[in-house]
Amino acid sequence: MEKNNTITLELSKKNTCLAGNRFGNDIFTNQIADKMNYSELNVIVLPDHIEDIASSFIEGLYKNVAEKYGKVEALDIMQLVSNNSEAQEKINDCIETFGV
Amino acid sequence: MKHSDNLIKKNRATNYSKIRKTIKFSNGNASINLNEGAFGGREVKELLCKIDYILKMYGNKCKVIIFKSNDFRPVDKLSYIMLELIIYNLIKIYHKTIYYQLNINKININVNGLKWSLLCKPQVKCNTEGFECFETDKKSYVSFRSFRRLILPERPEKIAELMSDMRSFLTGCNLKKEYGKKISEIVSELADNACEHAKCECLIDVDVAENYINSKGEIFWAINICVVNFSNVLLGDQVKEKILFSDKRNNTRYLDMERAYHIHKDFFDANYTEQHFFTLVSFQESISGRKDEINSGGKGLADMLKELSNHSDKFQCYVLTGDKVIVFIPEYITIDKNGYTSFNKLNDFISKKPDESIISDSNTDVCGTSYNLTFIYKKE
Numbered sequence: 001m002e003k004n005n006t007i008t009l010e011l012s013k014k015n016t017c018l019a020g021n022r023f024g025n026d027i028f029t030n031q032i033a034d035k036m037n038y039s040e041l042n043v044i045v046l047p048d049h050i051e052d053i054a055s056s057f058i059e060g061l062y063k064n065v066a067e068k069y070g071k072v073e074a075l076d077i078m079q080l081v082s083n084n085s086e087a088q089e090k091i092n093d094c095i096e097t098f099g100v
Numbered sequence: 101m102k103h104s105d106n107l108i109k110k111n112r113a114t115n116y117s118k119i120r121k122t123i124k125f126s127n128g129n130a131s132i133n134l135n136e137g138a139f140g141g142r143e144v145k146e147l148l149c150k151i152d153y154i155l156k157m158y159g160n161k162c163k164v165i166i167f168k169s170n171d172f173r174p175v176d177k178l179s180y181i182m183l184e185l186i187i188y189n190l191i192k193i194y195h196k197t198i199y200y201q202l203n204i205n206k207i208n209i210n211v212n213g214l215k216w217s218l219l220c221k222p223q224v225k226c227n228t229e230g231f232e233c234f235e236t237d238k239k240s241y242v243s244f245r246s247f248r249r250l251i252l253p254e255r256p257e258k259i260a261e262l263m264s265d266m267r268s269f270l271t272g273c274n275l276k277k278e279y280g281k282k283i284s285e286i287v288s289e290l291a292d293n294a295c296e297h298a299k300c301e302c303l304i305d306v307d308v309a310e311n312y313i314n315s316k317g318e319i320f321w322a323i324n325i326c327v328v329n330f331s332n333v334l335l336g337d338q339v340k341e342k343i344l345f346s347d348k349r350n351n352t353r354y355l356d357m358e359r360a361y362h363i364h365k366d367f368f369d370a371n372y373t374e375q376h377f378f379t380l381v382s383f384q385e386s387i388s389g390r391k392d393e394i395n396s397g398g399k400g401l402a403d404m405l406k407e408l409s410n411h412s413d414k415f416q417c418y419v420l421t422g423d424k425v426i427v428f429i430p431e432y433i434t435i436d437k438n439g440y441t442s443f444n445k446l447n448d449f450i451s452k453k454p455d456e457s458i459i460s461d462s463n464t465d466v467c468g469t470s471y472n473l474t475f476i477y478k479k480e
Contacts, residue, residue: 012257017267019288020259021390022296054263054285055403056292 005037008045017052024060046082055094101234103330105189106467113149128163140175145463164197172202178472209322210415213307216246245308253295263288273308279477290327298331323475330468335421336378338389360450367453409433415474423465
């Protein structure tokens with residue numbers, strides 16, 4: 001059975017949306033980078049109060065990994081998930097439409 | 101708003117003798133008649149020339165400036181926002197007292213936000229509600245169907261807050277949720293672009309008009325959006341740098357843009373310039389101006405175009421960068437066989453010129469980048 005490395009993000013409850021390339025990159029730098037394990041799938045969990053995510057945020061979040069390993073490989077290294085169905089649907093749409 | 105005073109400083113008059121006859125000056129008061137009727141880019145430039153004259157000729161002797169029009173009809177949202185910004189700078193930088201006597205006879209659906217603008221107050225000062233939005237990001241100006249906020253580049257998390265708040269605002273206007281989601285994302289993307297690429301603050305202004313009736317008698321919502329920044333870095337500047345002077349690491353899309361440049365160079369003339377070309381390149385999917393990105397980025401502006409192609413009508417949607425204009429006409433926002441937005445009838449971006457109707461020059465140098473957009477959504 002494949003092991004996953006789960007990283008849960010801590011985000012202000014004031015905002016129900018995530019947007020901005022730089023913000024996405026800041027979140028990666030501050031909350032994800034040091035916890036990444038490149039020998040496993042890293043599952044990044046969004047808090048449930050996040051309802052919507054702009055593609056720019058997802059780009060920024062994946063940027064460092066995509067630039068280093070490639071867009072397709074980045075999705076095998078890091079997976080963004082949410083228990084909020086609206087948010088998960090948006091994540092799936094963004095990645096399917098745009099890749100990272 | 102930083103550098104907004106460049107509007108006045110960089111749009112100078114060239115013929116003072118002609119302007120002299122149009123200004124009344126007496127006892128420290130200068131009176132300017134705005135154009136009766138349409139107030140658009142040409143009229144903004146005329147006004148700036150008159151202001152230049154007043155500031156040069158009278159300096160501190162001029163204490164008060166009065167704007168008059170018996171029939172004030174801004175042609176779009178950006179036109180009246182520019183007037184507000186001009187007034188703001190006259191008060192803030194040049195320490196003038198400003199009055200206006202603007203008779204607003206008709207408000208079209210695409211200038212609906214005028215109802216809540218500062219121009220409907222007889223006088224404004226720097227602490228007038230709404231003007232504060234030009235000064236600080238700590239206060240939004242939100243009224244019934246109007247939203248205005250300044251976004252600063254130093255705070256990336258504010259883009260997320262903008263998207264969240266915009267979504268709440270649009271929900272409060274009873275706009276269908278899926279439309280509100282799309283608009284709030286587009287607005288946040290444009291703000292993010294301005295802050296990151298132009299490296300400056302930007303002003304967001306959105307208003308919602310309902311009961312727009314199109315030529316078929318169908319009823320729509322109209323969402324009018326302006327995103328304004330004042331920066332020396334224009335749309336297309338960073339992309340130009342990247343395409344012409346950086347290592348593209350064999351990325352097909354950037355190599356395509358380089359190839360397109362060498363073809364389009366032969367098309368450049370007085371009307372279609374290199375700046376127009378790189379502005380169009382900025383809107384291509386998976387093309388980003390960020391120096392350190394080759395494999396990622398370049399989604400936001402392309403996404404905005406897609407939405408416009410499906411949800412706009414007869415209103416002029418455009419971006420002004422410096423003194424160059426790109427008009428977004430749905431029939432030219434088609435995707436060609438290479439996956440690029442063509443901007444022409446032949447549906448080929450790389451090897452064909454953009455259609456003449458989408459490129460032009462502005463009378464006014466907006467000293468940055470300004471979007472004027474109207475999205476139309478059917479009312480259900």
